[in-house]
Amino acid sequence: MKIAIDAMGGDNAPQAVLEGVKLVLPELKRDVELVLYGDEGTIQKGLAELGVRDARVTTAATSEVIGCDEQPTLAIRKKKDSSMVRAIEAVASGEADCVLSAGSTGALLTGATLIIKRLKGVKRPALATVMPTVDACALLLDCGANTDCKSDYLVQFALMGAAYMKRVIGVDNPRVGLLSNGAEEEKGNELTKETHQRLKTAPVNFTGNCEARDVLGGAFDVVVCDGFDGNIVLKGTEGAAGLIMDLLKQALMSSLRTKIGALICKPAFRLLKKKLDYTEYGGAPLLGVNGGVIKAHGSSNGKAFRSAILQAEKLISSDVTRLLGAEIAQYDLEEKVAERAEGGNAPGVRFSTSRAGRDED
Amino acid sequence: MKIAIDAMGGDNAPQAVLEGVKLVLPELKRDVELVLYGDEGTIQKGLAELGVRDARVTTAATSEVIGCDEQPTLAIRKKKDSSMVRAIEAVASGEADCVLSAGSTGALLTGATLIIKRLKGVKRPALATVMPTVDACALLLDCGANTDCKSDYLVQFALMGAAYMKRVIGVDNPRVGLLSNGAEEEKGNELTKETHQRLKTAPVNFTGNCEARDVLGGAFDVVVCDGFDGNIVLKGTEGAAGLIMDLLKQALMSSLRTKIGALICKPAFRLLKKKLDYTEYGGAPLLGVNGGVIKAHGSSNGKAFRSAILQAEKLISSDVTRLLGAEIAQYDLEEKVAERAEGGNAPGVRFSTSRAGRDED
Numbered sequence: 001m002k003i004a005i006d007a008m009g010g011d012n013a014p015q016a017v018l019e020g021v022k023l024v025l026p027e028l029k030r031d032v033e034l035v036l037y038g039d040e041g042t043i044q045k046g047l048a049e050l051g052v053r054d055a056r057v058t059t060a061a062t063s064e065v066i067g068c069d070e071q072p073t074l075a076i077r078k079k080k081d082s083s084m085v086r087a088i089e090a091v092a093s094g095e096a097d098c099v100l101s102a103g104s105t106g107a108l109l110t111g112a113t114l115i116i117k118r119l120k121g122v123k124r125p126a127l128a129t130v131m132p133t134v135d136a137c138a139l140l141l142d143c144g145a146n147t148d149c150k151s152d153y154l155v156q157f158a159l160m161g162a163a164y165m166k167r168v169i170g171v172d173n174p175r176v177g178l179l180s181n182g183a184e185e186e187k188g189n190e191l192t193k194e195t196h197q198r199l200k201t202a203p204v205n206f207t208g209n210c211e212a213r214d215v216l217g218g219a220f221d222v223v224v225c226d227g228f229d230g231n232i233v234l235k236g237t238e239g240a241a242g243l244i245m246d247l248l249k250q251a252l253m254s255s256l257r258t259k260i261g262a263l264i265c266k267p268a269f270r271l272l273k274k275k276l277d278y279t280e281y282g283g284a285p286l287l288g289v290n291g292g293v294i295k296a297h298g299s300s301n302g303k304a305f306r307s308a309i310l311q312a313e314k315l316i317s318s319d320v321t322r323l324l325g326a327e328i329a330q331y332d333l334e335e336k337v338a339e340r341a342e343g344g345n346a347p348g349v350r351f352s353t354s355r356a357g358r359d360e361d
Numbered sequence: 362m363k364i365a366i367d368a369m370g371g372d373n374a375p376q377a378v379l380e381g382v383k384l385v386l387p388e389l390k391r392d393v394e395l396v397l398y399g400d401e402g403t404i405q406k407g408l409a410e411l412g413v414r415d416a417r418v419t420t421a422a423t424s425e426v427i428g429c430d431e432q433p434t435l436a437i438r439k440k441k442d443s444s445m446v447r448a449i450e451a452v453a454s455g456e457a458d459c460v461l462s463a464g465s466t467g468a469l470l471t472g473a474t475l476i477i478k479r480l481k482g483v484k485r486p487a488l489a490t491v492m493p494t495v496d497a498c499a500l501l502l503d504c505g506a507n508t509d510c511k512s513d514y515l516v517q518f519a520l521m522g523a524a525y526m527k528r529v530i531g532v533d534n535p536r537v538g539l540l541s542n543g544a545e546e547e548k549g550n551e552l553t554k555e556t557h558q559r560l561k562t563a564p565v566n567f568t569g570n571c572e573a574r575d576v577l578g579g580a581f582d583v584v585v586c587d588g589f590d591g592n593i594v595l596k597g598t599e600g601a602a603g604l605i606m607d608l609l610k611q612a613l614m615s616s617l618r619t620k621i622g623a624l625i626c627k628p629a630f631r632l633l634k635k636k637l638d639y640t641e642y643g644g645a646p647l648l649g650v651n652g653g654v655i656k657a658h659g660s661s662n663g664k665a666f667r668s669a670i671l672q673a674e675k676l677i678s679s680d681v682t683r684l685l686g687a688e689i690a691q692y693d694l695e696e697k698v699a700e701r702a703e704g705g706n707a708p709g710v711r712f713s714t715s716r717a718g719r720d721e722d
Binding site for chain 1: 494495540542574577608612618621628
């Protein structure tokens, strides 16, 4: 299997990418190849400096880099020889199995959708984020690929998220929740109320609405929402965590006694930091395109790239993309059969707008 | 001035309400009257047990209580002699200036809107929550009164939130942000992109989009969003705070050394807890109705009721309701003039749906 890595993407590229490669090599299977896309001279020099010499690591020379402030569609169309576009193309052509980039999220999403293309039947690919819970993790999707969504999209996000948690993370019969403003079925906005009804009959283990306070609570393995709300949850969590850590620091520095206590507690604070450390959790997979795509955090360091490469390896070996495609096609087929049998009404669909949504695709 | 208190509302009613009354009396101005609505015998007995004897505290006997699981509209219509409905009616008739309840949020919102009624020109009242930031506080609205919103509503929420922060909290020229999935103007969903344009010309100090991570950051005094997203932010913050505190506890209990350190740090943890304690911040005011309405947290204790009563006193003495009404009327007038002058297009309005939204009212 082959992983195409955008070596020029991210705040600390290419140094952090190369460090990640060095870190991951001892853990990586023998048949995994890493192809580093970017400025060949810089990459070769960097690898030599780190003492990386491994037949599994090769380079692919590219001459351009897509910046984070570039308009995504334009950048993807114009910068044909950029490290990101070339790495994406490697997956599209079947040369590589997964692309990994810490570059512009917008460009990667646009590039993956335009070049690798959607799996047959998928209406919108979704960006999924693995979030830590007290004793495991939960997958939140969509986290930013689709700002305005229809219930069709959300139902597919549920299918895709469940497939990922099952195949890649190894969760048996993942519990799927729908992000809403109340646990009760009748709570929600127009979109979630409609989606709730449809999820009841979808082939996933739908366990009901999930309130924002329960995303990290461990009662759900997959939480489905539109990209706007996914962003609110992700960044809201980040903001709350930041505030609490700031307030804790303030409180600990408020007296000599607590300053001493803080010194003694240091190992505990380190443990907490490790648990909250995103670099342990890999990147965000883009689900629903015809190949592996992983978006690493823009500020990824070597450790984060190591995690993301291991995640790519798992994603490929789990064969999740092919299995997901088969599931979506099967669901699509079942829905069509049900529609015909019921004279145009799919099971669980009570609102007319959802049908209008389906036409669009 | 008179505050009508639903003494039977909330998980710990009426005991917590009466404890709150006892706590607040020494701080309350001489001309503030507290009228306790509920079962007279229980209230009198409770007050006697707490040794509360103050001419400013009176009771109003009611025979019914609205439960938290009752359908709001039905409960308000049927339970005419409930403590909540009677307290709301006292404000509607002008007998009292503000109603305070920790009972069912839905019933209070419905009751206030149906009985006290909206201020002239207000499309939708909004529930506002005061959130702690590192060195001050921010007002988030709407927090649950309106799940699906139009840009007209959000613009009015901005006006109402700014008026509250200015008059009641005393923030000069409050900075108003619009909750979105990116700080840049072009980020957002259809609703927020449209609202952003309208806020640019609205008579508030609009300082741009606010990402969820920045709600608690202190850069905004007012953050505007629909009730669905307000709920996501509130509960997401709660969930993240809960997870971090759990993880911190886990980490501190992981070794003898850190257990000892935790003991020494205790005053700091107490300080942190106090800063995050909602009971310090009063309740959530419902803005846009023709009288004071404050929703206290369902699990409010005596301390929380004390804060909420002080907040009601401030709300009344600030005259914010009347001033808000005047501002909304003025804005409405200006918009109409601008519309006529520009041949039907209000300044900053670029989307047709927002006009459709206005018809509804």
